Amino acid sequence: MKPRVKICCISSKEEAKLAVAYGASALGLVGSMPSGPGIISNQLIKEIATITPPGLSSFLLTSETSASGIIAHHKKVHTSTIQLVDELRSGTYQDIRNELPGVKLVQVIHVIDKKSIEQAVHISQYVDAVLLDSGNPNLAIKELGGTGRIHNWDLSRTIREEIDIPLFLAGGLNAANIGKAIECVQPYGVDLCSGVRSNGKLDETKLRAFFKALS
Numbered sequence: 001m002k003p004r005v006k007i008c009c010i011s012s013k014e015e016a017k018l019a020v021a022y023g024a025s026a027l028g029l030v031g032s033m034p035s036g037p038g039i040i041s042n043q044l045i046k047e048i049a050t051i052t053p054p055g056l057s058s059f060l061l062t063s064e065t066s067a068s069g070i071i072a073h074h075k076k077v078h079t080s081t082i083q084l085v086d087e088l089r090s091g092t093y094q095d096i097r098n099e100l101p102g103v104k105l106v107q108v109i110h111v112i113d114k115k116s117i118e119q120a121v122h123i124s125q126y127v128d129a130v131l132l133d134s135g136n137p138n139l140a141i142k143e144l145g146g147t148g149r150i151h152n153w154d155l156s157r158t159i160r161e162e163i164d165i166p167l168f169l170a171g172g173l174n175a176a177n178i179g180k181a182i183e184c185v186q187p188y189g190v191d192l193c194s195g196v197r198s199n200g201k202l203d204e205t206k207l208r209a210f211f212k213a214l215s
Helices: 013-022 042-051 067-075 093-099 115-123 153-162 178-185 204-214
Strands: 004-007 026-030 057-062 081-084 104-110 129-133 167-170 189-192
Touching: 004 204, 013 026, 013 042, 013 204, 026 042, 042 057, 057 067, 067 081, 067 093, 093 104, 104 115, 115 129, 115 153, 129 153, 129 189, 153 167, 153 178, 167 178, 178 189, 178 204
Parallel strands: 004 026, 004 189, 026 057, 057 081, 081 104, 104 129, 129 167, 167 189
Antiparallel strands: none
16 A cells, blocks of 8 residues: 655645645644744644645644643644644643544654654554654754655664554655655655755655655
8 A cells, every 4th residue: 555645844825735736645834943944834834724625634743842832833723633843841642632632643753763662652652643754853953854864764664563553754755765665664654845845845846756656
């Protein structure tokens, strides 16, 4: 079965429509971040979420680290899914679920070393999916995604084998390497930002090449 495709860093309604037209099943909408591409206003996130077709997912990427902050952020945009790009440091996932019933929770795990496996297995008890990316939240200015780098897919495969929930693979994916990535990790879904962009804009040629490589 082909993995689902999430196109991230959507910056306009036009990009959203283009991604959907080529076969995206989810759109990533980036809220305020300490670094990385694709940041848009809460108002635009809300507008894109509103036009996302039924059956497709709209992901709010939030860097909030408290349950209350995440809830407050979501209430401004009303996406179908929340992608937590940093760790939850205050409150619980259940607090978020109680306040936002029906909203899916996806936790990003930045794959750095074997500790990432333990982290993913633990968190998988509380969320609907995990998303493996190549950032580094330990830097002075946190990298929380959109790096364009791949990480150790062997670690990603181990995580996929150890958890019982869907896994999205992100980090430096493009038309040239997607076949090898899927063969190695066998993810539920894949997530792209820089791999289908040129000069920060969604590139229809790269988008077409990616979906062709996926077919």
